[in-house]
Amino acid sequence: MAAAVAPVLRCSVLQRRPLRCGPGLRPVPGAGAALRPCSSRVAQEGINKPVIDRIIRVDHAGEYGANRIYAGQMAVLGRSAVGPVIQQMWNQEKNHLKKFNELMVAYRVRPTVLLPFWNVAGFVLGAGSALLGKKGAMACTVAVEESISEHYNNQIRTLIEEDPEKYKELLQVIKQFRDEEQEHHDIGLEHDAEATPAYSVLKTAIQLGCKAAIFLSERI
Amino acid sequence: MIVTVLSNPNHSRAVNCSLQRQHSQLPAGPARSGSQRPGNAPAARDAPAAQGCGPTAVVRCQQYPPLRALQASAALRGASDEHKKEPWASSSQQHFDSPPAGHQPEQKPQGPHPSYTGQGGQESEDYESEEQLQHRILTAALEFVPEHGWTAEAIAEGAKTLGLSVAAAGLFHSDGSELILHFVSECNTKLSELLKKEQKLVQLGEAEKKPIDEFLRDAVEARLRMLIPYIEKWPQALSVLLLPRNIPSSLNLLTSMIDDIWHYAGDQSTDFNWYTRRAVLTAIYNTTELVMMQDSSPGFEDTWRFLENRVADAMTMSNTATQVQSTGEAVVQGLMGAAVTIKNLAGLNQRR
DSSP, X not given: OHHHHHHHHHHHHXXXXXXXXXXXXXXXXXXXXXXXXXXXXXXXXTOOHHHHHHHHHHHHHHHHHHHHHHHHHHHHHTTSTTHHHHHHHXXXXXXXXXXXXXHHHHTXXXXXXXXXXXXXXXXXXXXXXXXXXXXXXXXXXXXXXXXXXXXXXXXXXXXHHHOTTTTHHHHHHHHHHHHHHHHHHHHHHHTTGXXXXXXXHHHHHHHHHHHHHHHHHXXX | OHXXXXXXXXXXXXXXXXXXXXXXXXXXXXXXXXSOOSSOOHHHHHOGGGGTOHHHHHHHHHTSOHHHHHHHHHHHHXXXXXXXXXXHHHHHHHTTTSSHHHHHHHHGGGOSOHHXXXXXXXXXXXXXXXXXXXXXXXXXXXXXXXXXXXXXXXHHHHHXXXXXXXXXXXXXXXXXXXXXXXXXXXXXXXXXXXXXXXXXXXXXXXXXXXXXXXXXXXXXXXXXXXXXXXXXXXXXXXXXXTSTTTHHHHHHHHHHHHHHHHHHHTOOOOSTHHHHHHHHHHXXXXXXXXXXXXXXXXXXXXXXXXXXXXXXXXXXXXXXXXHHHHHHHHHHHHHHHHHHHHHHHTTOOOOO
């Protein structure tokens, strides 16, 4: 009997948050915190906490990283002709980050541990690509924004599969941000991103880095 | 009749039906015989003809998911005495080996005693899950912990007060892990509710918002006071919580409690501060808990004083960190200013 109970305990401990708040059904004690009554733990009842957690955490990390990339680019190209363009894109990213900060507090999501790392890595990527010139900076923008747009699209798909009504607000936010990232991507292309020497190599490398960053930020 | 069973593609369900009827006849006893139960299983409602006829009853039975087969069989049993006869017995015996494995999992979720759910399959309010039962036993066991410690004896005593056999303690590990985790979980829930109530009072304007250090102090003190009735046996509990098997659960409980306290303290950090704050509070909580184990002062005054000092240290540390950071920034700006001045003086700062 005890042997049968142990796997149940293990399984419920692995669940980080309650998937539903069953009326009157109290959880197995070993899973205590993971399955407590919902009211103190979520912004809204009945949401799929693990999925939303991941989405908000990785999006927050992404916007934070994008912020730092533009900061790096501005540090090098701020006083050049393309400075105002980059500044404008940077301002939009700042808005995105602000929004995700609010969502993070509302849903009580833990930020990723790797934030200090993304801080440095983002700045280095931005500054490094800007040192390749205006085209290099734009190529970096194109690569990153393409990754992010695809990533947002995946999240939109996930949320729609879950429950479009329940996550309406979040869906709206992500859709709007995806559209703006797409705009940035197009601006990058307009400014001769593809004319960069070794464009495809640069683009592939940056997109690989983005994928790794997304994978890690979702989990850690 | 048997031909009908064999030729039907869903015959396995029909066999389950009769198999379970066989099984459930055993504990059911004389109370089950006789007229149709008023709390009807759907089988009976949908198949009034089933009362009269064997083959039709088999066909009806097949249409329902296996979990309902138990009620179907109960209804069939209740329908008429004619059906408790050789034709059923022989047909079930012939197909006995067909799905006994399929039969088992259906029995399990119904609970330890089929009689609880036999007729009452629809009455889910009366049905108690295994988790709820375990919860009740562990809650009852807590009052015996000061005497017996966090052991199977306490659980057995708890089970006895609920009118269950002492063998119910066999549901749990012998080292009392589940009992301790249950207790910790209950304490955390109580703390959450307490903090939420306080927050509501502040929102309604009936109470002052406490400064952070006082809030943290009060929250940790409230949580630690819940240990006082069990303080004698708590060191034993701490060592059990540190068993590798229990570490994921106990860590989970600890981190969510600390997160709760910070949430109600008004923490809205979204950067690495999130981790720093929680780490600091966890350290404060754990050290204060250990001090409490050793404390023999009246009313645990020494512990509360220790707690106050630690929280004050943490506040000082965070202030110092902020000061160091702003000093550092000021120094960097000073250096940059000096560099620009030198560039200007040397005439190197030409506008491009």
